[in-house]
Amino acid sequence: MTQLVISDVSKRYGAIAALDRVSLAVEAGRRVAIVGPSGSGKTTLLRVIAGFEAPDAGTVVLDGQVLADGPAIAPAHRRRIGYVAQDGALFPHLDVAGNVGFGIPRNEPDRAARLRELMELVELDPAMLERRPHELSGGQQQRVALARALARKPALMLLDEPFSALDTGLRESVRQAVARVLAKAGITTILVTHDQGEALSFADQLAVMREGRLVQTGRPAELYWRPADVETALFLGNAVLFEAEIAEGSVSCGLGEFEAETGGRRGAGTIMLRPEQFLLSPVGPGHEAFIENVAFRGAQCTVTLRTNHGGGGIRFTAQVSSMDRPQIGQTVFVSVKGEPFLLPGSR
Template sequence: MTRLVLSGLSKRYGATAALDAVSLAVERGSRVAIVGPSGSGKTTLLRVVAGFEAPDAGTVVLDGQVLADGPAIAPAHRRRIGFVAQDGALFPHLDVAGNLGFGLERDEPDRARRLRELIDLVELDPAMLSRKPHELSGGQQQRVALARALARKPALMLLDEPFSALDTGLRESVRESVTRVLAKAGVTTIMVTHDQGEALSFADQLAVMRGGRLVQAGRPYEVYWRPVDIETALLLGNAVVLDATIEAVGVSCVLGRLAAETGGRSGRARIMLRPEQFRLSLAGPGPQAVIEDIDFRGGQCAVTLLMVRDGAETRFTAHVPSMDLPELGSAVFVSVNGAALLLGRTG
């Protein structure tokens, strides 16, 4: 059953289109990550769904209820949509209990028990209920903000770059805890982020935005391995782009014959490979290349390879396990795992 349906959402600020006919359907209980470079319109989309801003055109429908129809919108405070801002936006004049209880009805029975449940839900110590927000760490603030939004049992939860203000070390643990909490609560969630790693690990549906348009939506695995264009590919990770000739089955390029879905195309094309598709060996198979540079990263290495064929130089980077790595300057055989992706003629 579909819960949230966005269709044809557009919004302009002066001459720039922040949203350009964005349509997206979000299933009940799923976690959607919206990624895109800054200025791609992802935060605007979130604000329109939350009701902080009105679209110029398009509709927002949640559970069959129309929340926005062009510039006519339902007020944010009646939408039952939770929102967690970048820095948590905790009320500095209230303690943690006051923040958690802000959205509860004043005559809510068992208020104390509810607060206790909420603080347990986000894995914080109940002793923190009497603390002021400035006495909490960044990660604790974010978890309180999440619990505060969950207190109202929202039909939909929106997270606006919720981890970007945290230190790298803290980020991962807070993200895991938030994902756990959301899964436990079973609430449909949309998260906006510019961190591809965060998006890929958080989401069961990924939406990529660029220049106000939704360019691709699908399962993270699908979008990572089969991006619609090179920009999307690079947004989610590194990529190697090579010239190739389309054959009857697959393609051929400097790396030899590779598997690929050609979709009936012929002639020349550009193909994309992820750096982790390469295998290096001292015995073959595959064409030979020279190791020009090794960037050691712990478990993995980024290896820059130089391949000379018919007098033309090709340089590309492979991500390979760092154990048993050949020496700098040595010649290795390069093979490719899996299929190459054919890029669009213009891509």
């Protein structure tokens, strides 16, 4: 069932079009990540959904309730929407119980039991209810902020880059915990982030924005392997692009000829391969290449290669396990796992 429907939403700040006729449908229970570079309009879209901003045109409908119809909007506090900001925005003068219970009436029966239930839901010890925000770690503060948002039993949860201030290792664990909590609660969620890896791992639906427009939506794996254009391909991860000649069911580039879905197109085009698709072998099969550089990155290495190192050749990068890293100056044979993707619009 479609729960949130955004239709042709536009928003301008003077001469700048922050949102340009954005439309997005979100099904109940989904986790959606809106990703894009700075200035793409993703935060403005989240603020329009939350009710912090009024669109110039377009509609926002949640569970059949019209939240915005152009500048006419329902107040934010009447939208049944939870909101978690980047820094958690906890009240420093209140303890955890005061923060989590901020939206729960003081005279509500079993209020104390409800607070304990919310703490357990976000995987925190109820004993922390007596602590102040400054006595919590960054990850604990974000979970308290989530519990506070969940206390109002929202129909929709909005997360505005809630993990960006956390250390890398902590960010991963907190993100996984938040995903578990929201899945258990069955709450539809929209995450705004500029971190591509975070968006790909958190969401079951991905929306890419650029210059105020929604460029592509779909499942994360679909967008990663079949991007709508070059910009999206490069934004969602490392990509190796080759100019190629298109034939029926195949493409030819500097690494050879490969089977590919061409959609009946012929002539010149651009193909995309992800660095992890390259397989390197000291004995073949594949196309001969020379190792120019190896960058160690922990579990994996980024390898820079050049074909035909005695002449011009082509330079590209591959991603391999650190256990299999080659040596600089070594000659290897490069083969490709899977098919290259022919980018739309290339001719």
